[in-house]
Amino acid sequence: MEWIQQLVNGISLGSIYALIALGYTMVYGIIKLLNFAHGEVFMIGAFTGFYGITFLNLSFIPALILAMVVCSILGMLIERVAYRRLRRSTRIAALITAIGVSLFIQYVMIYFRGATPEAYPDIVPRQNIEFLGIKFNSQALFILLITIILMILLQYIVHRTKMGKAMRAVSLDMDAARLMGINVDNTISATFAIGSALAGAAGVIFGMYYTSIDPLMGLLPGIKAFVAAVLGGIGIIPGAMVGGFILGIVETGVSALGYSNWRDAAAFIILILILIFRPSGIFGKNTREKV
Amino acid sequence: MKTSGLKPLLQVNQLGIQFGGLKAVSEFNLQINKGELIGLIGPNGAGKTTVFNMLTGVYEPTEGDILFEGKKIHGLPPYKITRRGISRTFQNIRLFAELSVLDNVRIGYHTIAKNSLLSSIFRLPAHFSNEKEMRDKAIEFLKIFNLEHLKDETAKNLPYGMQRRLEIARALAAGPKLLLLDEPAAGMNPKETAELMDLIAFIREEFDLTILLIEHDMKLVMGICERISVLDHGLLIAEGSPEEIRNHPKVIEAYLGEEVGENHA
Amino acid sequence: MKTMKISRFWIFFITVLIVYGIGEFLIATGRIDSFYENLMITIAINIILAVSLHLVIGITGQLSIGHAGFFAIGAYFAAIFTMNMGLPFPVALILAGIVSAIAGFIVGMPSLRLRGDYLAIATLGFAEIIRIIFLNWEYVGGASGMTVTKMTTWQYSFIFLLITIIVIANFTNSRHGRACISIREDEIAADSMGINTTYYKVLAFVIGSLFAGIAGGLYSHNFYFLQPVNFGVLKSFDILIYVVLGGLGSMSGAIISATLLTLVSTYFQNFPEIRMVLYSLVLIIIMLYRPQGLMGSKEITDLFRRKKSVKGGPHYENIGT
Structure with missing residues (x-):
């Protein structure tokens, strides 16, 4: 029954990727920008949660909410200061700006607190729960629970609220949406806020689960979350969730088979296979250029 | 016929x-x-x-x-x-927008020139003779299309009618049998359309085209x-x-x- | 026409002689110490990297952001050739370039079918895979790295820099280079002009990888120690930034920005945090206020000529809208 435990571990890791991937995919869906700074928002979320728990003595849920609020503000700020001016600019200028923002956040963080890792306090009890003869890690189940709640919340926002409708409209056709009276700037801000809040939540969850955080922690999970987004079909919200879970399970599987040094390569091999054989992702539709 | x-x-x-x-x-x-x-x-x-x-x-x-x-x-x-031997123009003009008028036509000549990659990298005589030939031929073409005085102009800066003419010139440079x-x-005024009709008739004769x-x-x-x-x-x-x-x-x-x-x- | 071509050649030739002469004089007479010689070597390496990526992004319009992968392959294979097989350094450099070019072919064949952001992320993925392979390859020391004898000199760096610039400039200003530029401008139109777009995209990628590999060989023999950690995503971004800040489509722009950024980062190397904060700020500000980069798409020689030769930079489709 070892493999079921591994599967649960994989799903917990996958939840983290999925939460980050959601922000990536939402931002890409709406302004076609590869937001490299998204991984840094995740890192800030982890640190906000950490400071909330150690200095403000918050329990887990308030710390999670604090991180989400701080990150959504940060996300909107990044969009307002750096990306909004680039909306009519070239893709590569936007990409370089995103890389710039990402480096900026990393090194401002290092400048103020150094590069040393921080040990995350054990705030959610880590115990094994036995069920039908299988041992489950309580934290893994807790992570899964929180992720599912957040995803249901997101689905509700996107499909049941006016803001969600505006987001979908803007991502389909920005100019038409503007002509229909939708405030495009606010809608994009909201997209960044929601996406960043999810990344912030992922940061706190990551800290709790892996217990060590540092200012450069966002780079790799950020890129891998993008892989998850591409895997599911970029711009498609359920795609990001499924992509995240698949990636988490595959990575855990590769480690469990004893190839943990190759774990990071697995994500990129998946990426390349999907790009070559089905570039629009699992849920995406193939589009062809009009001639 | x-x-x-x-x-x-x-x-x-x-x-x-x-x-x-x-x-x-x-x-x-x-x-x-x-x-x-x-x-x-x-x-x-x-x-x-x-x-x-x-x-x-x-x-x-x-x-x-x-x-x-x-x-x-x-x-x-x-x-x-x-x-x-089939070349074409596009409904929504697809010129190499940032390139000069001359370069647009020269690229059409790409397949006719035969000099190898190495001759270009090492600047062997074949490179120079091919380059000169391509340039001369391209200028000849631009003369036919009455675009020669604009050869250094960026393609995207040409007026619409001229862009259409340039696109035809570029297609012809590839040496088609069927155009x-x-x-x-599209988008031309009646005077330009009349000129275009003359031009099509002319190139058909001149280049033995279908x-x-x-x-x-x-x-x-x-x-x-x-x-x-x-x-x-x-x-x-x-x-x-x-x-x-x-x-x-x-x-x-x-x-x-x-x-x-x-x-x- | 003919006279202009010749005079351009002589300007280039004389510039080269002067740069080389100054370098040689300063080193031979002991006026500069090894710190500055190292700096000159590092600048040369970074220019080679920038110019080779410029061919892929600036000329052919293929957004590759994993150039450090080929840099790593060159670095490791050159070291294997000299340290483990005892080949002479220049031979090792060229062979390392060839290995890297082959890797470029293997990576380029599948991924160059992709466009824009998808290509970008695929190349980034390949670069990471390459790094992870070296990380796990015990023959080259894995994560702890391998020791390499210093063999890179200012002369070697300069000669290979010169070869890179000449080859890529000659390539660009030929029908082959124009074929690449036409792909950048409009791939479908290029195809309909009889240009084998796959061939030229892969060719540009392979040439770019070749020189990145040579740069890697120079790099690994300039220090005593070689580790996978030096070839991560950040190195790829560095190279990308040289090309974009210099101005997409401008080779002289790539050369100037690689030089300036290497100088700046060397002078700030004792304050790494401040350096990176400033670096990223400058990057953001330039992209917001001068997104076409330092030189736009012009070459430095255009500034001295009355009539500009129209080359134009790539116009990647806009984001948003």
């Missing part, structure tokens, strides 16, 4: 293509003999450009076959079809085409001389509500 006893230059049999479940074009037949000037007309969305895209390899047809000089060309990538023109007069053109401007089509094919909803509904087409009941029906001779911009 030298038609009898000769193999057609282009023979299209039962050509069809599906996008997803949608049949964009089906059972399309066309025969073009060397030296002819043929028009392909039809209402918007009839599938005319799709036919062009299949003939040039941009889309791979799902049914039927295309024979050029008696050889199959369907399934070949566009660059190979161009090398066989496909996709709405060459031309297939899509056009919305009925005056142009009726004025210069020898034969016309009419496409509607992906199906060929009529074929014949301009006179026959003008009075064909199916054509009139297809254009019902759309006055024949209307100029679509």
Whole structure:
């Protein structure tokens, strides 16, 4: 029954990727920008949660909410200061700006607190729960629970609220949406806020689960979350969730088979296979250029 | 016209293509003999450009076959079809926008020049002789198209009508036997259209060309085409001389509500 | 026409002689110490990297952001050739370039079918895979790295820099280079002009990888120690930034920005945090206020000529809208 435990571990890791991937995919869906700074928002979320728990003595849920609020503000700020001016600019200028923002956040963080890792306090009890003869890690189940709640919340926002409708409209056709009276700037801000809040939540969850955080922690999970987004079909919200879970399970599987040094390569091999054989992702539709 | 006893230059049999479940074009037949000037007309969305895209390899047809000089060309990538001798212009002008007028035409010469990669990297004599030849030929072409004085201008800065002319010049530089023109007069005023008609007639003589053109401007089509094919909803509904087409009941029906001779911009 | 071509050649030739002469003089007479010689070598390496990526992004318009992968392959294979096989350094450099070019072919064939952001992320993925392979390859020391004898000199760096610039400039200003530029401008139109777009995209990528590999060989023999950690995503970004800040489509822009950024980062190397904060700020500000980069798409020689030769930079489709 070892493999079921591994599967649960994989799903917990996958939840983290999925939460980050959601922000990536939402931002890409709406302004076609590869937001490299998204991984840094995740890192800030982890640190906000950490400071909330150690200095403000918050329990887990308030710390999670604090991180989400701080990150959504940060996300909107990044969009307002750096990306909004680039909306009519070239893709590569936007990409370089995103890389710039990402480096900026990393090194401002290092400048103020150094590069040393921080040990995350054990705030959610880590115990094994036995069920039908299988041992489950309580934290893994807790992570899964929180992720599912957040995803249901997101689905509700996107499909049941006016803001969600505006987001979908803007991502389909920005100019038409503007002509229909939708405030495009606010809608994009909201997209960044929601996406960043999810990344912030992922940061706190990551800290709790892996217990060590540092200012450069966002780079790799950020890129891998993008892989998850591409895997599911970029711009498609359920795609990001499924992509995240698949990636988490595959990575855990590769480690469990004893190839943990190759774990990071697995994500990129998946990426390349999907790009070559089905570039629009699992849920995406193939589009062809009009001639 | 030298038609009898000769193999057609282009023979299209039962050509069809599906996008997803949608049949964009089906059972399309066309025969073009060397030296002819043929028009392909039809209402918007009839599938005319799709036919062009299949003939040039941009889309791979799902049914039927295309024979050029008696050889199959369907399934070949566009660059190979161009090398066989079919080149084209685009409905929504696709010039190399940031390049000079001269460079646009020189790129058309790419396949004719034969110097190797190494001759260019090591600047061997072959490189210089080829470069000089390409440049001279390109300038010759620009003279024909009355664009020579603009050779250093960036293509995107040219007025619309000139961009259309430049696109034809570029297509000709690739040395086609069959030239496909996709709405060459679109967006032109009547004076420019008249000049374009003269130009098409001239290059046809000068370069011994066979031309297939899509056009919305009925005056142009009726004025210069020898034969016309009419496409509607992906199906060929009529074929014949301009006179026959003008009075064909199916054509009139297809254009019902759309006055024949209307100029679509 | 002819006279202009010749005079351009001589200007280039004389510039080269002067740069080389100054370098040689300063080192031979002991006026500069090894710190500055190292700096000159590092600048040369970074220029080679920038110019080779410029061919892929600026000329052919293919957004590759994993150049450090080929840099790593060159670095490791050159070291294997000299340290483990005892080949002479220049031979090892060229062989390392060839290995890297082959890797470029293997990576380029599947991924160059992709466009824009998808290509970007695929190349980034390949670069990471390459790094992870070296990380796990015990023959080259894995994560702990391998020791390499210092063999790179200012002369070697300069000669290979010169070869890179000449080859890529000659390539660009030929029908082959124009074929690449036409792909950048409009791939479908290029295809319809009889240009084998796959061939030219892969060719540009392979040439770019070749020189990145040579740069890697120079790099690994300039220090005593070689580790996978030096070839991560950040190195790829560094190279990308040289090209974009210099101005897409401008080779002189790439050269100037690689030089300036290497100088700046060397002078700030004792304050790494401040350096990176400033670096990223400058990057953001330049992209916001001068997104076409330092030189736009012009070459430095254009500034001295009355009539500009129109080359134009790539116009990647806009984001948003």
